[in-house]
Amino acid sequence: MSATEAVRRSVVVPVPPLSHHLRHLESEAVHILREVAAAFANPVVLFSGGKDSTVLLRLAEKAFWPAPMPFPLLHIDTGHNFPEVIAFRDRIAERLGARLMVRSVQSSIDAGRVRVKTANESRNALQSVTLLDAIEELGFDACIGGARRDEDKARAKERIFSLRNSFGQWDPRRQRPELWNLYNTGLEAGEHMRVFPLSNWTEIDVWQYIARERLELPSLYYAHRRAVTIRSGTLLPVADVIEPRPGDLIETRVVRFRTVGDISCSLATESHAATAESVIAEIRAADLSERGGSRLDDRTSEAAMEQRKKAGYF
């Protein structure tokens, strides 16, 4: 028995039992993560410091306990970050003893791999080039991500083990049938797999798991006072990359972020939810979809996510 395990056994923390539903989702995700470890030579977890990939890491800890999680972490840094998310990312990687690799969109821009129209435009879609370059450079054959099917119409149609061709593209017409829990993990030269253990989780499931596991998250996910730019009814964080426009109002409000991505496309919502439990209550009452209310990049068109995925996005 390791020292940490001895501590774990001796400390009695009153933890509510997992609901039947969450227990099932947890066991499905653990099973998937172990299949990745068994089938691939060089898998990696895509870790952004967001809530979904934080849940993913806890599941990976559980899947291999008491052995360490056998995956390194990869973060694609857009350069337009919330500083508290980067600090959180580093802290979690250190606590897990996991190797963290960071590849930045700025390097891709400097190397001429990505062209930007303005320095401050959203870099969310630009991450695909940096990600595909990192996969090639580091030789990953499987990238484990925290995407969920309830996020978007294109995600709803994606397999748990989702094949990418040698250009990193997702082809919805050529997906492999995925029956029972039998995952076809075979690859041809140049191909790689994206794996989504949280496919069947919803936003509420993720928050209930965060509450149950007492997971630490970046403070942005909870209500805090912040200066925000009010622009046509939406609340944008005040940051260097948000260029002022005529009509903008800057005010201090109590807000939280429902999704956290590139700072230039993450919208704040007014909220007093300071705990995971109150976030759950708020989501239940909100009646807005997760990305529709919080992401500028998915508002652009009805098929924004699908087009990004076909280009190699997460």
Add this chain to the structure above:
Amino acid sequence: MPFDPQPDGGVLRFITAGSVDDGKSTLIGRLLHDAGAVPKDQLAALRRIAARQGESEIDLSLLTDGLIDEREQGITIDVAYRYFATARRQFIVADTPGHEQYTRNMVTGASTADAAVILVDVRKGMTAQTRRHLYLSHLLGVAHLVVAVNKMDLVGFAQSAYEAVASPIAAFAAALGANSLHLVPLSAKHGDNVVRQSERMPWHAGLPLLALLEALPSAARIREGALRFPVQLVRRVASAEGDQRRLVLGRVESGRLSVGDEVMVMPAGTPTRIRSIVTYDGVLAGAAAPQAVTIELADPVDIRRGDLLVHAESPPRVARKFAATICWLADEPHQSSSQRRYQLKTGTQMVPARLEHIVERIDVATLSTVPAPETIARNDIARAQIALASPIAFDAYRENRATGGFILIDAQTQATVAAGMIELDAR
């Protein structure tokens, strides 16, 4: 309301099958809409689209037709998963395309479903496609077959029109051996008998569709079955005392296991005992399906990925040959004469396999058979004798989906070419 787990009714996983022409996308959209599961911003997007196209009413089918190609062609390409909840139960919906060329997606959705909702246009009645959907759902072991007889508004909500469609469907389902069949006359477009009981069909005594789905028993009976624990990984870690601990990682697919249990490692049949069950959340005295756990065994027996832990009193079959019903999924057909090799995957076992003999091809529309066909092509269902390079442990699919279902992978292209269900009677 967003998908919100409720403890009481548990989860029901169901598939929907039928073509866009039958009104399937409209039905799912109606179900989500009337159950209050469509967020405000998505409704607003539908209103914008309706305004742009000069329509007065929103098109509920757009809630599920997601991909660009699908919207342009008015078809559904792939299985889409949806999540919603009512006060009584939560639902996972696999929306599967009805076009015949996409049958493989229906098989995919049915493999994990408790119920199938099959759409029929009351004006067309039971078609070859309806028979295919009923047959495949039953074949894949879906416990409840629900037939939604749609477009009742176009026949004046007449009982006689419904009865004319319902009788042959009931007869076909009986011939299949399906024992839980439910028929619901409805209008997805107007909402009759979808969420709200229709006042225009007082002659129908049964529940509306959603109430029926809330009431169906979910097929989660796996806890009571025989223990089946497929080994995913074996890992060694150093213990605090300096010696090696050997950890066996896997998920209890059916039944339960406890510390101290006498077990056998299959297919070798090596006996050993469960010494401990280790999890991140502490050690356990026992574990039941569908828990994923880590086990330590009492003896240093030979064990690896692909092995199956079972109780000695309820062993699986072990053999190098078995009979199975297979669904051919690949574009490229299989030629009997080719003796092509595949990789067969069941549980965590992977073994080279051949289709030794194709016994018969089943015509799904008539249930008639063609003996010993030379080829099987995409969407064909056939009974076959399968030969393996080495013995594996398995059960009949009817007894256990986890140890009786398999896929065949083309060793050259890595494509999944077929799905199969093991039968035990013919050896």
